[in-house]
Amino acid sequence: MAQQSADVIIIGGGITGTSAAYQLALQGHSVILLEKGYIAAGGTGRTGGIIRQHYSNETTASMALRALKVWSDFDNVVGGDPGFRRYGALFAVGKSDLDGLKSNIALQQRVGINVQFLDPDGIREVAPYLNVDDLGGGAYEPDAGCADGAMAANAFAKRARELGATVLQGVEVTDVIAENGRVTGVNTTQGVFSAAVVVNAAGPWGTRIAKTVGYEVPVDASRHQIAVFQQPPDTLADGHPVVADFAQGFYFRPETGRLTLAGSIEASEAAHHVDPDHYVETVDMEFNADMAERTEHRVPLMGDARVGKGWAGLYDVSLDWHPILGRMPGLDGFICAFGWSGSGFKMGPVTGELIADLVTGEQRCPIDPHIFRFERFAEGALVRGQYNYSIIG
Numbered sequence: 412m413a414q415q416s417a418d419v420i421i422i423g424g425g426i427t428g429t430s431a432a433y434q435l436a437l438q439g440h441s442v443i444l445l446e447k448g449y450i451a452a453g454g455t456g457r458t459g460g461i462i463r464q465h466y467s468n469e470t471t472a473s474m475a476l477r478a479l480k481v482w483s484d485f486d487n488v489v490g491g492d493p494g495f496r497r498y499g500a501l502f503a504v505g506k507s508d509l510d511g512l513k514s515n516i517a518l519q520q521r522v523g524i525n526v527q528f529l530d531p532d533g534i535r536e537v538a539p540y541l542n543v544d545d546l547g548g549g550a551y552e553p554d555a556g557c558a559d560g561a562m563a564a565n566a567f568a569k570r571a572r573e574l575g576a577t578v579l580q581g582v583e584v585t586d587v588i589a590e591n592g593r594v595t596g597v598n599t600t601q602g603v604f605s606a607a608v609v610v611n612a613a614g615p616w617g618t619r620i621a622k623t624v625g626y627e628v629p630v631d632a633s634r635h636q637i638a639v640f641q642q643p644p645d646t647l648a649d650g651h652p653v654v655a656d657f658a659q660g661f662y663f664r665p666e667t668g669r670l671t672l673a674g675s676i677e678a679s680e681a682a683h684h685v686d687p688d689h690y691v692e693t694v695d696m697e698f699n700a701d702m703a704e705r706t707e708h709r710v711p712l713m714g715d716a717r718v719g720k721g722w723a724g725l726y727d728v729s730l731d732w733h734p735i736l737g738r739m740p741g742l743d744g745f746i747c748a749f750g751w752s753g754s755g756f757k758m759g760p761v762t763g764e765l766i767a768d769l770v771t772g773e774q775r776c777p778i779d780p781h782i783f784r785f786e787r788f789a790e791g792a793l794v795r796g797q798y799n800y801s802i803i804g
């Protein structure tokens with residue numbers, strides 16, 4: 412006998428699941444969100460939290476633009492504080508990559524993103540402490556920033572609850588139940604929950620959930636590290652923007668407390684496959700040293716930075732570094748929404764809207780997620796951007 416039932420069950424309490432729960436509850440649907448650990452226990456609680464719009468295909472760029480509007484005005488739009496801070500973001504390339512960068516800027520401007528090209532002198536005007544010797548230029552987004560994964564997911568979960576959703580932590584879904592070509596609910600460690608629609612928003616665990624009803628989704632869990640540096644005293648007094656340094660294949664971003672966080676943007680990151688329940692959650696010494704060297708090259712003032720306590724988290728990397736976001740073919744009521752491949756935090760507010768549209772069949776969000784359908788893998792219609800196969804998208 413079913414323990415509880417609702418219109419929709421959402422598996423996973425990361426940014427994707429909590430945002431979807433909020434949207435569905437807002438639209439008057441009954442929702443149960445089931446989280447095996449706690450809200451933001453997965454990639455969301457370990458995110459780098461960068462909110463940028465620098466994407467090289469129209470769908471993702473439009474999603475990022477729409478999401479930024481929510482992040483920048485979260486308390487009025489959703490309610491609560493996701494810890495958003497506007498720092499600006501610079502995407503800097505070497506001289507050989509200038510043409511690609513400029514065509515991406517043109518695409519972003521076409522969809523309405525506030526971004527401008529800066530030559531090396533322009534970069535120095537924004538951030539005089541940057542070494543621009545090996546840079547050809549950069550794309551600068553003054554409106555970009557960072558938010559806090561745990562604060563954001565908890566803010567969405569809280570609003571979802573206030574709007575009537577049931578949010579349960581410590582309940583693990585063991586499998587999805589299907590009868591006669593449609594889902595009827597899920598089995599969990601706390602009994603059966605029933606619903607005509609089940610949303611798999613389990614991030615790096617999403618592949619396992621999909622497998623329980625026969626789908627082989629090409630998404631692997633991989634480990635991603637973030638190094639933390641304490642800025643030397645009396646330097647960078649006004650902070651620094653988020654910098655994606657394509658010339659060196661890494662990014663760094665400011666954090667409160669005069670900290671700088673750094674991570675890799677190299678596609679080889681995807682090769683670090685791990686069991687999502689058993690992986691090393693701390694940072695390797697070699698990684699800290701590597702990030703310190705790259706940071707010092709770009710910001711010589713950081714040469715005297717002290718190494719702080721970093722962490723590692725999980726990416727859910729798909730075959731083409733883009734998510735699976737759609738109704739699954741052959742099983743009515745089963746929606747997959749995972750595989751954001753290391754870039755899904757910023758998209759959370761819009762992913763939630765798109766999931767609500769997939770559930771209801773309405774199109775309240777003006778963005779069409781068709782390119783993210785699961786069928787694309789069999790069709791050979793992989794999603795491609797200018798920056799093939801990396802988190803940049």
Ligand SMILES: Cc1cc2nc3c(=O)[nH]c(=O)nc-3n(C[C@H](O)[C@H](O)[C@H](O)COP(=O)(O)OP(=O)(O)OC[C@H]3O[C@@H](n4cnc5c(N)ncnc54)[C@H](O)[C@@H]3O)c2cc1C
Pocket residue numbers: 422423424425426427428445446447448449450451452453454455456457458459460461462560582583584585612613614615616617620635636637723724725726748749750751752753754755756757758
């Ligand atoms: C180190 C790091 C840095 C990143 N930096 C950025 C960045 O700067 N900007 C950006 O936009 N993105 C970034 N990302 C990516 C971003 O954080 C993720 O794409 C996003 O948070 C994924 O959210 P999610 O809700 O889809 O999945 P998750 O946050 O992984 O949530 C999935 C949830 O499902 C739960 N779950 C799993 N299995 C079950 C089950 N069987 N039953 C019930 N619950 C279950 C898990 O406990 C988990 O809480 C980064 C990720 C990492 C790890």
